[in-house]
Amino acid sequence: MGDHCYITETITDVRDHQQPQVYCQMEIVKPELDLNYLKTLPGMLKCTCITLDFICFICLLVGGPVYYIGVGWITFVCIFGLLVSLILLILYLFHVVDLFPQIPWIVGEMIFYFAWAVFFFICGCVLVLVAARLHGITGYGAASFFSFGALCAYGFDSYLKFLAWRHDEVATGGAALEYLPYGSTTASKDQQRKATNQ
DSSP states (O other), rough: OEEEEEEEEEOOTTTTTTEEEEEEEEOOOOOOOOOGGGGGGGHHHHHHHHHHHHHHHHHHHHHOSSOTHHHHHHHHHHHHHHHHHHHHHHHTTTHHHHOOTOOOOOHHHHHHHHHHHHHHHHHHHHHHHHHHHHOOOHHHHHHHHHHHHHHHHHHHHHHHHHHHTTTTTTOOOOOEEOOOOOTOOOOOOOHHHHEOOO
């Protein structure tokens, strides 16, 4: 985070030994909204995943009068993917991932996105079979199309996270941190964080 520490040594005449004293200054960064992350490729992919999850879920809801037993699983995949992607987007927009660099964000996202790519492949295949069996119901066919779209989005994002993991990149919310000078007690928002375009 930005802990600046220094050690001073004090020599006392009474005891004739050295006692180290440690002074630390911690950087306090408050989460603030930075929409520059939406201009990056990972930000656009998260928005795409959220949109495709929502559209696929809506297509399932208006799928038709016939209920298919696999719709429950597909609904779970859509809603859970939407919620996790939305939470990750919010964490990146507010730079919460910058506050916790010890958490392996890239590895966690890579595993989640790969699993959801596999889940959407299964959902898309099931929905294609249901749409072929039930000829008059177009909602399941549209949901299968958006499931395969979500498969592509999650798969590509998983691949990008894999490349980032291979290159030992650190997950950031799209801005670089600026450290406070020692001795300052207050700082403006510009001193706490400067937004940079990637």
